[in-house]
Amino acid sequence: MREPESSKGVWARMRPRQGNLRVWQVGMLLVFFAIWHVLTVPGIVPPLYFDDANKAAFFFGEPLKVLSRVWDWFYSGAIYEHLWVTLWETFLAFVIGTVSGLVIGLWLALNPIASALCDPYIKALNSMPRVILAPIFSVWFGLDIASKVALGVTLVFFIVFFNVYQGVREVSPTVLANARILGASQRQLLRHVYVPSAMSWVFASLHNSVGLAFVGAVVGEYLGSSRGVGYLILQAEGTFDINTVFAGILVLTAFALILDFVVSVAEKRLMVWQPRQGETERI
Amino acid sequence: MASQDAPALALENITVTFAARDAKDTRYTAVKDATLVVAPGEFVSVVGPTGCGKSTLLNIAVGLLEPSAGSVKVFGKPLVGLNGSAGYLFQTEALMPWRTALDNVTAGLEFRGVLRGEAVQRAEDWLARVGLAGHGHRYPHQLSGGMRKRVALAQTLILDPQIILMDEPFSALDIQTRQLMENELLELWSANRKSVVFITHDLEEAISLSDRVVVLSAGPETRPIGEFAIDLPRPRDVAEIRLTPRFIELHTRIWHAMKDEVLKGYARTRIQ
Numbered sequence: 120m121r122e123p124e125s126s127k128g129v130w131a132r133m134r135p136r137q138g139n140l141r142v143w144q145v146g147m148l149l150v151f152f153a154i155w156h157v158l159t160v161p162g163i164v165p166p167l168y169f170d171d172a173n174k175a176a177f178f179f180g181e182p183l184k185v186l187s188r189v190w191d192w193f194y195s196g197a198i199y200e201h202l203w204v205t206l207w208e209t210f211l212a213f214v215i216g217t218v219s220g221l222v223i224g225l226w227l228a229l230n231p232i233a234s235a236l237c238d239p240y241i242k243a244l245n246s247m248p249r250v251i252l253a254p255i256f257s258v259w260f261g262l263d264i265a266s267k268v269a270l271g272v273t274l275v276f277f278i279v280f281f282n283v284y285q286g287v288r289e290v291s292p293t294v295l296a297n298a299r300i301l302g303a304s305q306r307q308l309l310r311h312v313y314v315p316s317a318m319s320w321v322f323a324s325l326h327n328s329v330g331l332a333f334v335g336a337v338v339g340e341y342l343g344s345s346r347g348v349g350y351l352i353l354q355a356e357g358t359f360d361i362n363t364v365f366a367g368i369l370v371l372t373a374f375a376l377i378l379d380f381v382v383s384v385a386e387k388r389l390m391v392w393q394p395r396q397g398e399t400e401r402i
Numbered sequence: 403m404a405s406q407d408a409p410a411l412a413l414e415n416i417t418v419t420f421a422a423r424d425a426k427d428t429r430y431t432a433v434k435d436a437t438l439v440v441a442p443g444e445f446v447s448v449v450g451p452t453g454c455g456k457s458t459l460l461n462i463a464v465g466l467l468e469p470s471a472g473s474v475k476v477f478g479k480p481l482v483g484l485n486g487s488a489g490y491l492f493q494t495e496a497l498m499p500w501r502t503a504l505d506n507v508t509a510g511l512e513f514r515g516v517l518r519g520e521a522v523q524r525a526e527d528w529l530a531r532v533g534l535a536g537h538g539h540r541y542p543h544q545l546s547g548g549m550r551k552r553v554a555l556a557q558t559l560i561l562d563p564q565i566i567l568m569d570e571p572f573s574a575l576d577i578q579t580r581q582l583m584e585n586e587l588l589e590l591w592s593a594n595r596k597s598v599v600f601i602t603h604d605l606e607e608a609i610s611l612s613d614r615v616v617v618l619s620a621g622p623e624t625r626p627i628g629e630f631a632i633d634l635p636r637p638r639d640v641a642e643i644r645l646t647p648r649f650i651e652l653h654t655r656i657w658h659a660m661k662d663e664v665l666k667g668y669a670r671t672r673i674q
Contacts, residue, residue: 296466297496299484301510301561311509315500392500394543 155182180365188366204347208264208336212271220279228287249273253342262343271335275328282324286317322390325382408478410565410597411440416472418458432458434623443595447608450618451667456601460567464490489563491571497542503553504538510561528556548579565597584640610640617660620667628659
């Protein structure tokens with residue numbers, strides 16, 4: 120399709136490219152909120168689907184009210200306690216899951232008999248839908264943070280475990296033989312060959328495991344708690360306060376993005392030895 | 403160390419038979435009744451057609467593999483476990499990719515409990531000797547193939563092994579880099595003469611580097627079928643020495659002995 124010269128010039132300058140991606144991304148968000156606003160606030164457009172003008176707002180919330188709820192939360196400080204609890208649960212689940220996955224992964228990978236023995240059970244535990252454990256954890260660990268951490272750990276553990284297992288199995292036999300000939304003892308092999316090799320796999324799964332720790336915390340709170348962002352959402356849902364539910368979702372999404380960003384920074388700093396795409400060839 | 407008269411490395415009547423993991427009755431005898439003796443300070447090259455079990459012999463010598471029959475002696479003592487007097491230069495990448503060049507070179511010293519400061523100092527010195535001064539902070543993936551080989555060489559030589567085992571170390575390099583590396587190897591070796599077993603399939607490389615060339619038969623059941631003393635004068639330049647009449651004469655003689663085996667090995671790979 121040919122466009123008029125003048126508009127083509129403007130488009131050529133405006134269209135998405137590497138330099139103005141951020142502007143366009145923010146623009147898309149604003150457009151999304153605008154459409155949401157127009158379709159839900161009663162009286163702007165005639166009800167298209169619902170018979171009552173207020174129903175759209177009831178089911179989908181109103182973006183301005185959602186944002187003002189978020190603002191209230193942060194301005195009054197009411198959210199911090201809940202956010203802190205959720206993040207603390209995420210952190211604990213992540214650390215405990217990663218460390219236990221690392222230790223048990225290393226142990227099983229280096230013990231062929233033990234790993235052969237445990238193999239069917241590990242597969243069974245991994246394929247079990249673990250969210251179903253949440254009620255049991257509530258009974259075992261109470262309604263406080265421990266039950267949420269436990270749920271997060273069951274999610275994180277297997278990701279880290281399988282990656283460590285793979286990482287140890289994929290250690291180059293030449294690198295291993297070379298380290299042995301250079302005089303490494305069994306312990307030194309573990310520390311200087313197996314663990315670094317496994318860590319590269321663990322870091323590759325870090326985005327996944329942090330995300331799942333977060334999921335574990337929120338789902339745990341949602342299923343029964345007295346604090347946390349998941350609890351806020353659960354409460355609001357009980358009173359059909361859809362704006363607060365969306366505000367909670369918005370806050371959770373924002374913090375998931377922040378966590379992901381933190382992981383990316385950590386990854387970049389810790390994995391300097393790995394060639395990045397296009398930089399050099401892989402060995 | 404044991405007596406000076408004992409050979410640095412003596413592989414006597416070595417036989418290596420591999421049993422297939424899934425079919426115990428399928429056996430493959432890679433090496434049969436092979437004997438290889440290397441004197442202290444001697445540079446021996448082992449040549450043979452592809453797939454003839456050259457690497458198997460080296461793995462036996464360093465203790466990564468146990469022979470099915472025969473004995474391995476290091477300076478007169480039977481070898482138990484890994485060969486502590488030997489350094490090994492692998493054909494493929496053996497550097498730890500998560501360590502910088504410098505940390506790769508210090509690895510052996512670190513494993514032996516040498517203090518960090520001293521280890522770094524010695525490693526810097528070795529990096530300079532292999533022409534990599536100032537590249538210590540780089541990771542293996544940031545180095546070229548030739549540079550990685552130099553790091554591996556420094557990593558092995560820093561431990562001052564009495565025996566250096568090399569498994570086609572330069573076969574992955576281009577011909578110019580390769581000749582540079584060969585000359586550097588000769589220079590390092592003549593400064594401090596150790597026993598070297600150099601495995602290669604390249605006869606010219608073998609002749610230009612060694613005191614003695616051992617020719618292996620085609621596999622399976624590989625064994626040495628000929629030995630040739632190389633009386634070319636040292637110091638040598640690997641590129642120039644290839645043009646001398648004596649080199650060509652030696653090359654013709656050894657190639658004559660090798661030719662049938664190479665053809666045999668080639669025929670076998672074609673049948674499979």
